[in-house]
Amino acid sequence: MFCFQCEETMNGTGCTKSGMCGKKEDVSILQDRLIYALKGYAFCNQQGRKKNADDKTFGPFVLEALFSTLTNVNFDAGYFEKMIRETIQRRDAVCQKVCSGACDSVLSGVSKGMADAATISLDKLMTKDPEEIGILATENVDVRSLRETLICGLKGLAAYGTHALILGSEDESVYIFVEKALISTMDDTLSADQLVGLLMECGSFGVKVLALLDTANTQTYGNPVPTAVKTGVRKNPGILISGHDLKDMDMLLEQTKGTGVDVYTHGEMLPAHGYPAFQKYDHLAGNYGNAWWLQKEEFEKFNGPILMTTNCLVPPKDTYADRLFTTNMVGFSDSKTNLKLKHIPVRVDGSKDFSEIVKMAQKCKPPESLEDGTVMTGFSHSATLSVADKVIAAVKAGQIQKFVVMAGCDGRRKERSYYTDFAKALPKDTVILTAGCAKYRYNKLDLGDIGGIPRVLDAGQCNDCYSLVVIAMELAKAFGLENINDLPVVYNIAWYEQKACLVLLALLSLNVQNIVLGPTLPACVSPNVLDVLIKTFNISKNSDVETDMKRLILA
Numbered sequence: 001m002f003c004f005q006c007e008e009t010m011n012g013t014g015c016t017k018s019g020m021c022g023k024k025e026d027v028s029i030l031q032d033r034l035i036y037a038l039k040g041y042a043f044c045n046q047q048g049r050k051k052n053a054d055d056k057t058f059g060p061f062v063l064e065a066l067f068s069t070l071t072n073v074n075f076d077a078g079y080f081e082k083m084i085r086e087t088i089q090r091r092d093a094v095c096q097k098v099c100s101g102a103c104d105s106v107l108s109g110v111s112k113g114m115a116d117a118a119t120i121s122l123d124k125l126m127t128k129d130p131e132e133i134g135i136l137a138t139e140n141v142d143v144r145s146l147r148e149t150l151i152c153g154l155k156g157l158a159a160y161g162t163h164a165l166i167l168g169s170e171d172e173s174v175y176i177f178v179e180k181a182l183i184s185t186m187d188d189t190l191s192a193d194q195l196v197g198l199l200m201e202c203g204s205f206g207v208k209v210l211a212l213l214d215t216a217n218t219q220t221y222g223n224p225v226p227t228a229v230k231t232g233v234r235k236n237p238g239i240l241i242s243g244h245d246l247k248d249m250d251m252l253l254e255q256t257k258g259t260g261v262d263v264y265t266h267g268e269m270l271p272a273h274g275y276p277a278f279q280k281y282d283h284l285a286g287n288y289g290n291a292w293w294l295q296k297e298e299f300e301k302f303n304g305p306i307l308m309t310t311n312c313l314v315p316p317k318d319t320y321a322d323r324l325f326t327t328n329m330v331g332f333s334d335s336k337t338n339l340k341l342k343h344i345p346v347r348v349d350g351s352k353d354f355s356e357i358v359k360m361a362q363k364c365k366p367p368e369s370l371e372d373g374t375v376m377t378g379f380s381h382s383a384t385l386s387v388a389d390k391v392i393a394a395v396k397a398g399q400i401q402k403f404v405v406m407a408g409c410d411g412r413r414k415e416r417s418y419y420t421d422f423a424k425a426l427p428k429d430t431v432i433l434t435a436g437c438a439k440y441r442y443n444k445l446d447l448g449d450i451g452g453i454p455r456v457l458d459a460g461q462c463n464d465c466y467s468l469v470v471i472a473m474e475l476a477k478a479f480g481l482e483n484i485n486d487l488p489v490v491y492n493i494a495w496y497e498q499k500a501c502l503v504l505l506a507l508l509s510l511n512v513q514n515i516v517l518g519p520t521l522p523a524c525v526s527p528n529v530l531d532v533l534i535k536t537f538n539i540s541k542n543s544d545v546e547t548d549m550k551r552l553i554l555a
Ligand code: FSO
Pocket: 267, 268, 292, 311, 312, 408, 409, 410, 436, 437, 438, 461, 462, 463, 496, 497, 499, 500
């Protein structure tokens, strides 16, 4: 196996025997086979599109498939075998309509790899040498870097697109781009400049999809409002819901009404508390625990069932595995221990039956207390911009010197204490804008406020990064600036997985300059590609708190 898609990758270069995330070699290779099959399917579907003979459900299927290969989503070999089979069936059905078996004319002139992906049989694909279909099959390091950065961006795009789609929002142009981009990763005729152009296009589609998701979330559940969320526990048994899927949150709250069971959010579900539609439920008790990587300790103490709606799942300990449920494209099985997590399927009408989880919760002990305080969330663009006058006045009066975007992911690395230290060391006239689970490194610190404006404004999940873009753009307008780089906004972003890669590409597509990224730079970015990013966007890796404070705040 070879996987270098996340920040945790072995030695900063690539996981080769098994994943630092817990992904086993068999699953990693199956994921490579699935991506290979998707490229072939994309090629055939593009041919079909020219003749209006494309698969009309190509987009949703490909988004789900790509999302499932994102870090910490699915560890179930059986799931990937099924998805590979279905991809080949779908590809062959389109091929039949377009070529009726005579593919040669369509395939003339395409790369050998592309022709193979478009025609390979299921049996051959499943037995093909993994090295011929995986990341290292592209020999040129820079081409590989550009192709794989694009694949990472597509996985992020797929994740956000899937969330929007679950709420009924989609955009055909996104599917057409995903199709084109998948094909481009097999096109040997593309220049490095053309591949860089595709990365920027991916970023632009990222902005589009994040906007689509923002509208879907707020139209369905209302505009989030600033909310103090309890971090302690009550006396009832509870269900813990983790991940990003708000529709699951909605259905779970509805199905637990009057059952004597409380619902707690975990990790990236914390911002759900800000939505008016969820605030009406008295049994939405609070947020339990911290960012995803602490789940082994925290899930053990929760005592009740836990529902994983998306990333980030950590291979579970025996002590709570029987209380852990997956849904959507999340999955886990281990052939050695025969452990397979229970999965809640979606019905054809989009609903789900959580009664098994509720019944289990009713027999469980209440959660053990981890802490007892409050944490703020709900500073979406609408909430933050509703006090825009106050914010602008504070900037003009010199009370706010700078906004520091510290969005992104949290992770296990020790070096991530840097983000806590950086937040603590920031001058008192700075405001942190955040989204994503990176916030857990500083959202429980008492950083105070500036004239009633809290010094940490949590816009929500990484899914809500669009809020930060809207806030920046509206502030630029209010200050009469044409270039958002002229705003008193600096970026010190933490990344872990591919959704963060997409958000980064989205920011670059908006020409955001001088981004500081950490705790490492993505392994998929080769030295030459990094050079291009430095020259075009002046992007850099974070350093130590003192140095970064000097260059970001005091410069
Ligand atoms: Fe965190 Fe995980 Fe949202 Fe990422 S939960 S690390 S960017 O997957 O998803 O912020």
